[in-house]
Amino acid sequence: MTEDIMEMTRLCSACYKMCRDNCSVAGATRKESDAPQNRAFFAEGVMKNKRELTPEIVDYFYRCSLCGGCREACETGQDTGEIMLNARRDLDEERLPNRLKELKEKIVTNKLYGNDSKKVKELLLNQVEKKSAKTLIYFGKRVRAEGADTVIALFSLLNKLNVDFAVLDDDLDTGHLLYFLGFTTDATSVAKDFAEKIASEKKANPSLETLIIVTADDLRMINKTFPTLGVDIKDIDIVSLPEFLLKILKDKKPSFESFKKGSAKKITYHDPCGLGREMRIFEAPREIIKMVNGSEFVELPFSKDRAPCCGYGMGLSYIHPEVTSKMAERILSIGSMTDADTMVMGCSTCRDVVLENIPKDTKSTKNKRIDIVDLPIFLDRIVK
Ligand code: SF4
Ligand code: SF4
Known part of the structure; x- marks a missing residue:
């Protein structure tokens, strides 16, 4: 120390x-x-x-x-x-602890998340033709393997908005889990591989300008931790998914499906730790939600700096899943304190962790049903 x-x-x-x-x-x-x-x-x-x-x-x-x-x-x-x-x-x-040793083994042998889902593989097959795109999207290993609905929604949304983009095709890791579990040396090596891959993408495609990071924890790792490990990503802007989507929506000005008069959809927003407290990105997702015609934005009682963690917790969900379940249910309880019918999560990982961990039978809980979505799914449903 x-x-x-x-x-x-x-x-x-x-x-x-x-x-x-x-x-x-x-x-x-x-x-x-x-x-x-x-x-x-x-x-x-x-x-x-x-x-x-x-x-x-x-x-x-x-x-x-x-x-x-x-x-x-x-x-x-x-x-x-x-x-x-x-x-x-x-x-x-x-x-x-043994659980930690097993977790590390799974991470380093690439067995924690499994392979890309079949639907994601199909979508990515077309990417070979998009090697001159200015925008490159990094989903992260977990989203590609377990969050296919997020990948599908983002592809659909960007296609509707006529955005030219490519997806980082290698199954790369930023090393965030290894780092926050305390394995600094292993994480540094993974982080260097990631930076080298981005450098080679830039060399192969000089028109590449922006790297979009889909999950909050990868963003925190790249922007805050990489520099402390001596790892640098040069000549390319690193942008969070909410900031990227806000810019696109402002540029393209799409029409939204209107919610019926008199039944305005009430929408609230959960701040992920990595995006909010760590990167101070609070307003972009709120601006996006407020753009939607006929909707009403409702702030959670615990938000921004005071927002609770969803329970993913940089590895906590693998080591203490029983604690993660309680944290996920607390997120649902906090959402239920408002009259919102939809809770948008600023990160796909938060959404998946909460959905995986809340009781399936909501009758067994005091919490009312609230639709839990991430930004790509939320927007893909309503952008015409
Ligand atoms: S308030 Fe919390 S973080 Fe601050 S000194 Fe006390 S225990 Fe530590
Ligand atoms: S879980 Fe508690 S002790 Fe740990 S960083 Fe969060 S607030 Fe601090």
Whole structure:
């Protein structure tokens, strides 16, 4: 640990818990032991050799979604997630929980998500002819394998809007999961491969101007973490999907299907941690939703800096799926506090995680049914 992180650990462990109510994990599990100050307290005990590094304490290092919620609520600007990330990095191989070792093995052997779905493969076959496009889209491995409806919707939407685009055809990773699970060396190597691939795409197609990043966590990795690893992507603009879609909609001015008079569709928006708190992209998706004729935008009671994590949590969903389920259900509960009938998620990963984890039988929950979509699916349904 660096001196800065040791000082942060000391401050957090002695704190009176200003950020507890903004912790996505503690808010969902309702366990005092999941509050940020307690994690830091355990880390400080280990750091000062006052506490044994037991498997139970190691487990706390991974019961954190690295969502940044504590940092936003902390009056002195500390970040318990950063302490947890450093604690993970410092663990010796033999201390790693078995679930984490298995997860790492799946990531490095490319077995975590499986292959592209059949529908996605069919769509990508046409891409060979689009090698002079100015815009290149990076979906990420998980979306291509498990989020086919997002890929199909974005293709359909961009085709309706006459946008010339290509899709990064290699099954590349940015290394975000490896990095946030604490495997910095492995993540750096993956990040370098990604940057080299983008450089070779630019060399093969000098008219390439913009790389669109579909998921919030890949965007956070490329824009915030790559520079800290000495990895640089040159001569190409990196743009988030919401910002790209907003620009296209402003340029093309499409017509939207109108919602019936007197039954205005009420639409709310969930801020993903990586897009909102990390990249400060709050307004572009809201502007998009407000463009739709006949709809009414409804702000969630916990939004922007105070938005909870969906539960994906940079690997949390693989290590503690039971915590992810509670976090996903909390997102649905927060949506149900409004009278919105549709919740647009700023990232496809958030949408998939929430849909996979909420109870299928909504009668068994107190939450009303709310349609959960991401931006490509939302827009493809209503752009004429
Ligand atoms: S992040 Fe701030 S409020 Fe939260 S435990 Fe640390 S010092 Fe306290
Ligand atoms: S980073 Fe998020 S989950 Fe982790 S302690 Fe902070 S608020 Fe809680």
